[in-house]
Structures are given as C-alpha cells and as structure tokens.
Amino acid sequence: MLTEDITLSIDIDRNRHPVSALAEAHRRHRWLQHVLPPHCLHCQAPGLPGLDLCATCWDELPWNDTACPRCGLPLPHPAPACGACLKRAPKITRTLAPLRYADSVTQLLPRFKFHQQLAIGRMLAKLVEHVVLADGIADGMDALIPMPLHRKRLAQRGYNQALELARPLGKSLQLPVRLDLLHRARDTAPQTGLDARARRRNLRGAFVASPSVKGMHVVLLDDVITTGASLREASQALLRSGAAEVRALAIARADTPKHR
Numbered sequence: 001m002l003t004e005d006i007t008l009s010i011d012i013d014r015n016r017h018p019v020s021a022l023a024e025a026h027r028r029h030r031w032l033q034h035v036l037p038p039h040c041l042h043c044q045a046p047g048l049p050g051l052d053l054c055a056t057c058w059d060e061l062p063w064n065d066t067a068c069p070r071c072g073l074p075l076p077h078p079a080p081a082c083g084a085c086l087k088r089a090p091k092i093t094r095t096l097a098p099l100r101y102a103d104s105v106t107q108l109l110p111r112f113k114f115h116q117q118l119a120i121g122r123m124l125a126k127l128v129e130h131v132v133l134a135d136g137i138a139d140g141m142d143a144l145i146p147m148p149l150h151r152k153r154l155a156q157r158g159y160n161q162a163l164e165l166a167r168p169l170g171k172s173l174q175l176p177v178r179l180d181l182l183h184r185a186r187d188t189a190p191q192t193g194l195d196a197r198a199r200r201r202n203l204r205g206a207f208v209a210s211p212s213v214k215g216m217h218v219v220l221l222d223d224v225i226t227t228g229a230s231l232r233e234a235s236q237a238l239l240r241s242g243a244a245e246v247r248a249l250a251i252a253r254a255d256t257p258k259h260r
C-alpha cells in the first residue's frame with residue numbers, strides 16, 4: 001500500500017476548525033512518521049534507518065562531487081572554477097549543490113515542488129545535510145534566505161518549496177532563516193522553456209532586498225539551479241542593498257549550462 005493510499009484512509013477530524021491544506025499535510029506527515037517505518041519515496045522499498053530512501057536508490061544518487069565552487073556546475077574533473085566563471089567571476093562567491101539534476105532527482109524534485117509531496121523535500125534536505133555540513137558553505141554566514149515566491153504563486157501552490165528546505169537546513173547549519181530580507185516584487189512567467197537571455201529579461205526587477213541586509217553575509221537557498229539566472233538576479237538585489245557577501249545553496253544543479 002502506498003503512503004498516499006494510507007494518507008487518504010486516515011480519518012480526519014472534521015469538527016476541527018478549518019485548516020489550510022498545508023497545515024493538514026504537515027499534521028498527516030507527523031502522524032505517519034509515528035506509525036510507518038522509513039520507506040523509499042522513489043521506489044517504495046523499505047528505507048534506510050531514519051531516511052525515506054532505500055539503499056539501492058541511495059547508491060544510485062547522482063552526487064555532484066566535482067563541481068565549480070563558484071556556480072556549482074558539475075565538472076568532469078576538480079577545478080578551481082568552470083570556464084564561464086574563469087572568464088567572468090560571478091557575484092555569488094560560492095555555490096554548493098550536492099546533487100546533479102539527473103536520474104532519480106529529476107523525478108523527486110518536481111514531485112516535491114509541484115505536487116505537494118513535502119515529505120520528499122524533508123528527505124532531500126536530510127539527504128544532503130552531511131555534504132552541506134562538511135562543505136562549510138555556512139561558515140561565517142549570518143542568515144539563510146530561501147528564494148521567495150511571489151504571493152500569487154504562493155497562493156496557488158500553497159507553500160514555498162525553498163522555505164520547506166530552509167527550515168531543516170537552517171536548523172542543521174545553525175543559521176537563522178530570514179524571510180524579511182528578500183521579496184519577490186513582480187510575478188514572472190515560468191522560466192521553463194526560456195533560454196538564458198529570455199530568463200534574464202523575464203527576471204529583471206523581480207527581486208527587492210531590504211536595507212536590513214546591509215553588511216550581512218547571506219546564503220541564498222533554492223531547490224534546483226538550472227541556469228542560475230534567478231539566483232544571480234536575487235543576489236544582485238541583495239548586493240545593491242548592501243549585503244557583504246552572497247553564497248548559494250541548492251539541492252541539485254543541472255548538468256549542462258543550457259543557453260548560458
């Protein structure tokens with residue numbers, strides 16, 4: 001029996017005050033954690049202890065072990081930077097994306113991002129935690145900033161996937177999660193299907209940073225980095241408002257810098 005089936009069969013107390021779908025999902029998940037042993041969210045096999053992923057799926061994970069330290073781009077060999085970053089150093093000083101956007105990750109991340117499967121987000125955060133801690137990306141940093149969603153998009157989706165990742169990762173990194181430092185000022189068309197130039201145009205002026213970020217060293221957090229256009233635009237807004245340093249963290253990074 002799949003978790004979804006079990007979830008549906010839980011008798012929800014209909015007399016309680018109405019709660020948002022998200023709060024309900026959190027409540028169900030917490031309940032399920034008590035009654036179900038870990039099970040793989042990718043293939044449904046029994047999970048590793050304390051992790052909703054099985055040993056086989058773990059062994060097949062596309063770790064992004066040799067990546068450009070500046071932009072996180074997967075590289076065939078370790079190097080101080082990729083070609084693009086050597087040519088023009090990005091404003092973001094460091095990027096860490098522990099996984100490549102490949103194999104199982106291309107199925108897990110969209111299920112988390114677009115289909116309200118928040119348990120996948122928690123599993124992914126737990127999955128990359130050891131890499132994030134070992135890397136030291138948060139050393140000397142002041143805050144973790146999840147990439148903001150425009151309120152219209154937030155209302156449609158019901159949650160911000162970056163914030164769902166920021167909560168557990170902020171706790172592991174002992175970094176305060178700050179939602180007040182960066183805002184999405186403008187709703188933008190979905191980036192999917194746009195080339196890099198169109199993405200940049202689409203994002204112009206999309207982010208506004210608070211003056212409170214002045215002098216701060218911050219880590220921007222997103223679920224996946226495709227071309228990096230959103231992170232670049234957001235980092236520029238933070239730097240314009242006086243941030244001392246911006247680093248970036250994501251669960252996964254796309255292999256090829258499409259139309260960069």
Ligand SMILES: [Zn+2]
Pocket residue numbers: 040041042043044045053054055056057058
């Ligand atoms: Zn599995």
Ligand SMILES: [Zn+2]
Pocket residue numbers: 068069070071072073081082083084085086
């Ligand atoms: Zn690079």
